[in-house]
Amino acid sequence: MTKIKAVIIEDELPAARLLDKQLRELRPEWEVTVLPGTIEDSVKWFAEHPHPDILFLDIQLTDGNSFIFIEQARPQSMIVFTTAYDEYALRAFKVNSVAYLLKPISRTDLQEAMHKLELLGGQPKAEKQPDLSEIIRSLKKEESYKTHFLVPVKGDKFLPVSVDSIQYFYISNGLVKAVDGDGKEFVFSQSLDE
Numbered sequence: 001m002t003k004i005k006a007v008i009i010e011d012e013l014p015a016a017r018l019l020d021k022q023l024r025e026l027r028p029e030w031e032v033t034v035l036p037g038t039i040e041d042s043v044k045w046f047a048e049h050p051h052p053d054i055l056f057l058d059i060q061l062t063d064g065n066s067f068i069f070i071e072q073a074r075p076q077s078m079i080v081f082t083t084a085y086d087e088y089a090l091r092a093f094k095v096n097s098v099a100y101l102l103k104p105i106s107r108t109d110l111q112e113a114m115h116k117l118e119l120l121g122g123q124p125k126a127e128k129q130p131d132l133s134e135i136i137r138s139l140k141k142e143e144s145y146k147t148h149f150l151v152p153v154k155g156d157k158f159l160p161v162s163v164d165s166i167q168y169f170y171i172s173n174g175l176v177k178a179v180d181g182d183g184k185e186f187v188f189s190q191s192l193d194e
Contacts, residue, residue: 003031005052011037011062015103019056019082022110038062039069046073054117059083078120080113151186161186
């Protein structure tokens with residue numbers, strides 16, 4: 001079984017050590033890596049390593065806030081923000097974070113966040129289920145659009161007119177008309193909405 005990989009990005013060493021210790025106690029089977037709390041070092045690490053399953057991310061890093069890191073590294077991980085600042089909560093959820101833990105992080109809050117991660121599929125990437133939305137999209141019948149219109153001509157005869165040849169539609173005297181690339185007009189029996 002592949003281990004869940006978690007990364008902690010925290011610029012305060014005591015806070016990083018405490019979070020690392022709590023994670024190892026609560027989930028000893030996880031592989032936890034602690035990175036230096038800088039945007040520059042973290043972006044470099046993410047460029048050179050496979051992205052972890054879960055990222056515990058402090059908001060205020062040594063060289064800026066973690067939203068800059070997210071923009072640059074584009075982590076493919078579930079994110080749990082760990083911060084002393086509550087004013088970033090709304091912005092954190094806009095970048096699809098799973099949880100927002102305020103320091104000092106209580107064991108109960110961390111357990112709740114980990115439970116939520118597991119409910120949302122926080123298993124190792126190698127064992128994750130395939131993206132169901134992609135499967136559904138590929139199986140879903142493509143919407144079919146008309147490629148031709150049958151336009152009435154003399155009597156009960158119809159002329160097929162290619163959609164690609166029609167330049168525009170308009171209404172004149174209550175009749176829907178189309179004009180092709182040669183300037184030829186066709187009267188339609190359908191409404192403009194149809």
